Structures are given as structure tokens and as C-alpha cells.
Amino acid sequence: MKELRHRFSSGFFIILALALLIFGSSNTPVVDKFRSEISDIFVPVLAVASWPLEVVGGVIEWTRQVAIVFSENKSLRAENESLKQAQTKSSQLAIDNQRLKKLLNVGEGKVNTIAAARVVSDSDSPFFKSVLINRGTGDGVKKGLAVINEDGIVGRTINVGTSSSRVLLATDINSRIPVKLASGGINMILEGNNSPYPKLAFLPFGEKLAVGNLILTSGYGMVFPPDLPVGQVVEIGAEGIRIKLSAKLYNLNYVSIVGYEIIRSPVSSPSTKEPDNSSRESNK
Amino acid sequence: MIGLDGKSEIGFRGILPFISTLALVLLMQLQYKITFLDNMFPFLSLTAVYYWCIFKPQLMPVSVVFVLGLLQDILGGGPLGMMALLLVLVQMFVVRQSSRFLEREFLFNWLVFIIVTLVFGLATWIIASVYLKESQNFWDAFGQSMLTIAIFPVVVLGLRWVRSLLVTENR
Numbered sequence: 001m002k003e004l005r006h007r008f009s010s011g012f013f014i015i016l017a018l019a020l021l022i023f024g025s026s027n028t029p030v031v032d033k034f035r036s037e038i039s040d041i042f043v044p045v046l047a048v049a050s051w052p053l054e055v056v057g058g059v060i061e062w063t064r065q066v067a068i069v070f071s072e073n074k075s076l077r078a079e080n081e082s083l084k085q086a087q088t089k090s091s092q093l094a095i096d097n098q099r100l101k102k103l104l105n106v107g108e109g110k111v112n113t114i115a116a117a118r119v120v121s122d123s124d125s126p127f128f129k130s131v132l133i134n135r136g137t138g139d140g141v142k143k144g145l146a147v148i149n150e151d152g153i154v155g156r157t158i159n160v161g162t163s164s165s166r167v168l169l170a171t172d173i174n175s176r177i178p179v180k181l182a183s184g185g186i187n188m189i190l191e192g193n194n195s196p197y198p199k200l201a202f203l204p205f206g207e208k209l210a211v212g213n214l215i216l217t218s219g220y221g222m223v224f225p226p227d228l229p230v231g232q233v234v235e236i237g238a239e240g241i242r243i244k245l246s247a248k249l250y251n252l253n254y255v256s257i258v259g260y261e262i263i264r265s266p267v268s269s270p271s272t273k274e275p276d277n278s279s280r281e282s283n284k
Numbered sequence: 285m286i287g288l289d290g291k292s293e294i295g296f297r298g299i300l301p302f303i304s305t306l307a308l309v310l311l312m313q314l315q316y317k318i319t320f321l322d323n324m325f326p327f328l329s330l331t332a333v334y335y336w337c338i339f340k341p342q343l344m345p346v347s348v349v350f351v352l353g354l355l356q357d358i359l360g361g362g363p364l365g366m367m368a369l370l371l372v373l374v375q376m377f378v379v380r381q382s383s384r385f386l387e388r389e390f391l392f393n394w395l396v397f398i399i400v401t402l403v404f405g406l407a408t409w410i411i412a413s414v415y416l417k418e419s420q421n422f423w424d425a426f427g428q429s430m431l432t433i434a435i436f437p438v439v440v441l442g443l444r445w446v447r448s449l450l451v452t453e454n455r
Contacts, residue, residue: 021411121314122313122314124314124322130361
């Protein structure tokens with residue numbers, strides 16, 4: 001009898017797991033809500049559990065920094081001198097750029113930092129690349145926002161709970177990010193492939209890239225703001241063009257969730273302004 | 285591993301197998317900031333389910349295994365039901381054979397675990413490839429299985445200590 005009961009319950013749970021596997025893959029709102037609510041419960045526990053690892057990581061990083069501080073200091077001084085000269089030149093160009101944009105009424109991209117978050121969990125799986133962060137709808141986070149850190153792009157939010165969100169990393173096989181070549185402005189798509197080196201796709205015919213080329217976000221798709229560092233071309237071969245990302249996705253502590261929108265200044269023409277005012281008054 | 289005769293379980297401590305497996309599930313979710321581990325972390329939950337199903341199968345029922353597997357799927361961001369399904373299958377297999385395992389040495393259990401883990405790794409690779417509609421890197425799954433096999437004695441050492449808390453001397 002006991003054996004029969006065990007077999008029955010095992011069969012029931014196998015069918016349930018199979019049903020979840022088949023129907024849960026469609027990412028319906030019910031499944032998303034279920035996932036985010038469970039994540040909300042465990043994020044505080046994971047946040048506490050990850051503290052020791054963060055401290056150890058911090059100590060290792062500090063030791064590494066101390067070890068290279070003297071050699072780095074010399075090169076940084078030289079770099080600082082050249083940057084000062086470049087700064088003067090770029091500020092003049094920025095003023096010119098601003099003036100010309102105003103004349104052409106070019107839409108300005110507005111980047112909002114919605115929240116800063118701590119990475120509390122990592123999928124640690126070869127097939128699914130995502131992390132959990134400790135910010136959710138309560139902090140203004142929404143689905144489909146860009147997640148970045150000080151080095152570059154990280155990923156985008158795919159599942160948002162009240163106090164936690166899941167971030168799909170740029171290396172995940174489902175990740176697609178519009179990017180461009182920093183020097184030539186050629187637009188391409190960065191495709192995740194579950195390896196640490198995502199690939200570049202849709203390189204226009206006739207265009208060529210070289211190892212070491214810098215890749216930035218293009219701003220298309222309205223998720224990632226333009227000109228954020230993405231990475232560098234490290235390999236061009238039969239398997240495609242591989243990119244080494246600027247952000248170390250295996251070593252994430254804090255990230256920023258950013259929103260991006262285009263704001264166009266209203267065209268100030270008297271013929272369009274007046275009827276609007278009159279209609280407002282008549283409504284009153 | 286065996287030989288805790290003359291001892292009996294204490295009621296409240298009966299949740300220790302669940303708690304210890306849950307702790308390992310949570311441990312699997314942390315970010316270790318090492319590029320290698322980031323890609324293939326050992327299946328610690330598999331080790332725990334395997335261990336408890338041999339030594340305390342009554343404290344690791346199929347419902348508990350299902351919940352732990354589902355939790356791992358949710359926290360890991362993988363397909364809902366994948367780990368739940370695989371861990372339930374492991375539970376079924378081990379519970380059926382547990383009387384044979386109990387009579388054997390640690391080395392025998394480890395050898396069986398090697399086979400279980402390799403099949404488990406292969407199954408995760410198949411499910412992930414079907415789910416993502418694209419063949420995934422098999423060697424990543426193999427590496428994950430090998431790491432799990434290598435770390436088995438260490439995890440068992442910890443679980444053995446937890447098991448010692450489960451029992452008390454009969455007076």
C-alpha cells in the first residue's frame with residue numbers, strides 16, 4: 001500500500017513538473033508573477049548570504065589594486081596630461097554640437113537612473129545567464145529596462161517583483177542588443193550565445209572589423225542609451241565576430257537600472273500654438 | 285557513512301534534511317565572482333537529495349524534493365519544472381534502491397553517484413537544448429557533472445554532520 005502511494009505521488013509530481021516545463025515556458029503573466037513573488041521572499045536571505053562573498057571579493061580586489069598602484073600611477077599621470085588637452089577641445093565641440101542640434105531640432109535622449117541595485121544571486125548555469133537584483137517595482141523598476149555598471153552594459157530586466165528583479169545578462173542566448181562600431185558607426189546586433197564572448201550579427205556587406213575595435217550601444221531599440229561601452233572585438237573567425245564585454249559579468253556587485261527616452265523640444269510656431277490655448281480656455 | 289544503530293530521530297529535527305538541502309540550493313545561487321564557477325557550478329542540491337534519499341528517505345519525500353527543485357528553477361532563472369522533474373526522478377530511483385546502498389561502502393555510493401550525476405548532466409543538457417531550441421555546449425554540462433562528482437565527498441562530510449544531529453542515543 002505504501003509502495004503504491006509512493007508511486008502515485010511520484011507520478012503526480014512528475015506530471016506536474018512536465019506540465020510546468022511545457023506551459024511555464026510561455027512566460028505568461030501568471031508564471032511571471034509567481035516567479036517574482038518567490039524571488040521577493042528569498043532576495044533578503046540571498047542578500048545576507050552574499051555579504052561574506054562580497055567582503056572576500058573586496059579584499060582580493062583591494063590587494064590587487066595595491067599591488068599595481070605604483071606602476072599604474074606613472075601611466076595615469078601621462079594619461080591625465082593628454083586628457084586635459086582633449087577636454088578643452090571637446091568642450092568647444094560640445095557647445096557647437098548643442099547649438100547645431102537646437103537649430104535642427106534633433107531629439108535629445110534623456111537617461112534616467114531609476115535605481116542602483118545590489119546583485120544578490122547568479123544563475124551559475126551554463127545554459128541560463130541571469131542575475132537577481134534587490135530592486136523592484138517599489139523602486140520604480142519596470143520590465144525591459146537597461147541595466148549597466150561603471151564598466152558598461154550588463155543586461156535588461158525581464159521579470160520584476162515588488163522588491164526584486166531578474167536581469168537577463170548580455171551573454172544569455174536570448175539577449176539581443178543593438179550596437180555600433182565606435183569608430184565608423186556601423187550598426188549591428190550583439191547576440192548572446194551563453195559563452196563569455198557574445199557574437200556580433202548583421203554586419204553590413206562589405207564592411208570589415210578588426211580585432212581591438214571598440215563597440216558601443218547604438219541607442220536603437222530604446223532600451224539602452226547610445227554610446228555606452230559594450231566591449232572590444234577579440235576574435236574574427238569562422239564562428240563569427242566575438243566580443244569581450246567591458247563589464248565583468250561574473251563579478252557584479254552593484255548595477256544601475258536606467259530608463260531612456262527621446263525628448264523633442266516643441267516646435268514654436270504661432271499658427272499651431274493659438275488654437276491649443278483657445279481650446280483649453282473653452283474647456284474651462 | 286552507515287552505522288548509526290541504536291539511535292532514533294527527534295521530531296523537530298526531522299526538518300534538518302530539508303533545511304540542509306535548501307541551504308545548498310541557496311548556496312548554488314550566490315555569485316562567487318570566479319569566471320569558471322560562474323559558468324558551471326556543481327549540482328549541490330543533487331548531492332543532498334541523493335544523500336538523504338539513501339539514509340533518511342522518509343525525511344526527503346517526493347513532495348519536498350519537488351518544492352526544492354522548483355525553488356531552484358525559480359531562483360536560478362531556468363525553465364520552470366526542469367530541476368523539479370530531474371530531482372524527483374533521482375529521488376524515485378534512489379528510494380527504490382536505498383536498501384542496497386545502505387549495505388555498501390562509501391566508495392560504492394560514490395560510484396553510483398557518478399553514474400547518476402552524468403545522466404543528470406546529460407538530461408539538463410537535453411532539456412536546455414530543447415527549451416532554448418538550439419543545441420547547447422555539451423561540455424559545459426559535462427564539466428558541471430564532473431565538478432559535482434569531485435566535490436561529493438566534501439558535501440557528504442557536511443551532510444553527515446547534519447545527520448548526526450538527527451539522532452540521539454536510546455536510553
